[in-house]
Amino acid sequence: MKKKANEQKPTIFTIFGGTGDLAARKLIPALYNLFLDGYMPKEFTIVGLGRTEYNDESYKEVLLDGLNKYSRSGVADPAKWGEFSSNIIYLQSDASKEKTYKDLEQIIADRDEQWAEAATVIHYLSVAPQFFPVISEYISKIKMAGGKEKCRIVIEKPFGRDLETAKELNELLQSLFDESQIYRIDHYLGKETVQNMMAFRFANALFEPIWNRNFIEHVQISVTEDIGIEDRGGYYDGSGALRDMLQNHILQVLCLVAMEPPVSFNADEVRNRRVDVLKAIRRFGPEEVKHNAVRGQYAGGWVGGKEVNGYREEKGVDPNSNTETFCAFKFFIDNWRWQNVPFYVRTGKRMHQKSSVISIQFKDVPHPIFPSHASENWQQNRLIISIQPEMSIRLQVQAKRPGLDMILNPVDMVFDYDGTYPKESPEAYETLLLDAMEGDQTLFMRGDQVEAAWELLMPVIDNWEGRKSLNFPNYPADSWGPEIAEALIAKDGFHWFTMPVKSKSKKK
Ligand SMILES: NC(=O)C1=CN([C@@H]2O[C@H](COP(=O)(O)OP(=O)(O)OC[C@H]3O[C@@H](n4cnc5c(N)ncnc54)[C@H](OP(=O)(O)O)[C@@H]3O)[C@@H](O)[C@H]2O)C=CC1
Numbered sequence: 436m437k438k439k440a441n442e443q444k445p446t447i448f449t450i451f452g453g454t455g456d457l458a459a460r461k462l463i464p465a466l467y468n469l470f471l472d473g474y475m476p477k478e479f480t481i482v483g484l485g486r487t488e489y490n491d492e493s494y495k496e497v498l499l500d501g502l503n504k505y506s507r508s509g510v511a512d513p514a515k516w517g518e519f520s521s522n523i524i525y526l527q528s529d530a531s532k533e534k535t536y537k538d539l540e541q542i543i544a545d546r547d548e549q550w551a552e553a554a555t556v557i558h559y560l561s562v563a564p565q566f567f568p569v570i571s572e573y574i575s576k577i578k579m580a581g582g583k584e585k586c587r588i589v590i591e592k593p594f595g596r597d598l599e600t601a602k603e604l605n606e607l608l609q610s611l612f613d614e615s616q617i618y619r620i621d622h623y624l625g626k627e628t629v630q631n632m633m634a635f636r637f638a639n640a641l642f643e644p645i646w647n648r649n650f651i652e653h654v655q656i657s658v659t660e661d662i663g664i665e666d667r668g669g670y671y672d673g674s675g676a677l678r679d680m681l682q683n684h685i686l687q688v689l690c691l692v693a694m695e696p697p698v699s700f701n702a703d704e705v706r707n708r709r710v711d712v713l714k715a716i717r718r719f720g721p722e723e724v725k726h727n728a729v730r731g732q733y734a735g736g737w738v739g740g741k742e743v744n745g746y747r748e749e750k751g752v753d754p755n756s757n758t759e760t761f762c763a764f765k766f767f768i769d770n771w772r773w774q775n776v777p778f779y780v781r782t783g784k785r786m787h788q789k790s791s792v793i794s795i796q797f798k799d800v801p802h803p804i805f806p807s808h809a810s811e812n813w814q815q816n817r818l819i820i821s822i823q824p825e826m827s828i829r830l831q832v833q834a835k836r837p838g839l840d841m842i843l844n845p846v847d848m849v850f851d852y853d854g855t856y857p858k859e860s861p862e863a864y865e866t867l868l869l870d871a872m873e874g875d876q877t878l879f880m881r882g883d884q885v886e887a888a889w890e891l892l893m894p895v896i897d898n899w900e901g902r903k904s905l906n907f908p909n910y911p912a913d914s915w916g917p918e919i920a921e922a923l924i925a926k927d928g929f930h931w932f933t934m935p936v937k938s939k940s941k942k943k
């Protein structure tokens with residue numbers, strides 16, 4: 436059970452990049468919602484850091500604006516916000532200057548003196564990755580009354596831009612901190628429905644016996660977004676869909692679908708099984724890259740009656756950019772459980788619908804007994820785990836349609852979060868920040884996991900970066916991506932699964 440306020444140790448959060456987008460949209464709302472739900476420690480301080488000129492009060496006003504816009508709990512209650520924000524201070528500072536860390540050391544020392552017990556200090560690096568090394572080096576030198584092991588460091592993505600840079604960053608972090616102090620965040624692992632994959636698979640006796648190549652025909656993981664790159668052109672153009680979404684979020688979801696049962700819910704046991712999957716995914720040679728990995732880039736078009744830019748017209752993007760805004764892959768996992776079961780994954784921006792969904796298609800019945808007219812709507816059994824926006828698990832089975840004739844129809848057996856649980860689920864960052872406070876690394880990436888994911892993708896990165904003459908853009912805004920992605924799966928006789936948009940329930 437998660438500890439409530441009076442059981443939590445005194446904690447100091449330092450947010451490097453405290454004036455940035457992530458802090459305003461996700462981190463502060465997450466900490467505030469934890470506070471509302473009684474999970475923040477009785478004694479805590481949040482130190483926002485940035486170069487922008489604010490004092491404590493003007494900084495809090497900016498945070499309150501963000502909170503009112505983005506928090507799942509809506510507009511803040513003035514009294515609650517007053518209570519929460521009395522624990523926030525702003526440190527105007529440059530992350531590359533030693534003085535910043537002297538000031539931080541003083542703040543920590545002051546708290547340690549006031550509070551009954553020396554604080555756990557969580558440094559959240561919500562800054563561009565070029566700052567990760569300098570900040571890590573400096574914070575590792577901060578003197579703390581409670582000892583250095585009371586410090587934890589949370590590293591945002593991207594963790595490296597290839598295998599070499601990820602290794603360099605791991606080496607540096609591991610030379611400064613113990614692995615148990617390093618929290619590499621992947622917010623998909625904090626999503627309620629993603630966590631539920633483990634409960635669904637390993638808390639039910641029903642599914643594990645059929646969760647293998649004998650019963651499953653293929654798996655799809657599809658993470659589509661209707662938004663473009665918004666104002667993140669500068670970052671995104673040097674990244675692309677593979678680095679932004681596939682290397683981290685999608686591969687981690689794939690690991691949860693494909694992993695072997697861990698012997699316990701201990702962080703390292705779970706992470707060992709996840710990394711096993713990454714190691715077992717079949718590597719691509721140059722030929723396999725061509726046949727199993729495709730990419731695309733969006734053109735302009737119309738979305739909801741509004742004209743939108745093509746990727747190359749977006750702010751901060753090179754007008755001749757070959758950066759992919761879409762990618763799709765076919766993977767195989769070389770182990771006993773998954774031999775020859777294809778895993779299709781795709782992700783893209785400016786697609787028709789925002790939807791993150793896992794579809795597990797089971798093999799067909801061994802012998803059809805129903806006449807063909809009864810089976811016109813035949814659909815092999817399928818398990819659909821919808822991560823967002825709908826949060827549900829649907830088991831599609833065949834059933835008899837009511838009537839005098841034997842006509843079969845696919846129907847869904849549904850577990851829907853909205854209908855089952857009246858209380859809203861916590862946001863991913865709430866779960867992950869609380870885990871970081873409690874020292875639970877289960878939902879964070881270990882160094883070897885990040886490296887294994889990069890290692891798997893390096894042949895694709897090398898191949899793609901070597902081929903510059905691309906037929907981009909190759910899909911219009913508000914579409915399902917490029918035709919080559921359809922071909923990738925259609926040549927095996929399948930189609931991408933798309934989640935039907937949930938219709939509003941009719942009130943009687
Ligand atoms: N925004 C998002 O939705 C997501 C972001 N991320 C990751 O989170 C991190 C932050 O992203 P985001 O908030 O969007 O970025 P922003 O560009 O909005 O913010 C960057 C932050 O870095 C600070 N900064 C820049 N230079 C310095 C410096 N020399 N010294 C001190 N502070 C500095 C800025 O503060 P100031 O200008 O005041 O100095 C600002 O607070 C990145 O690693 C990103 O990849 C990951 C997933 C989603």
Ligand SMILES: O=C1O[C@H](COP(=O)(O)O)[C@@H](O)[C@H](O)[C@H]1O
Pocket residue numbers: 660679680791
């Ligand atoms: O990490 C990222 O994730 C978001 C998508 O996250 P979601 O929780 O809204 O599904 C993506 O838009 C962004 O490009 C990427 O950096």
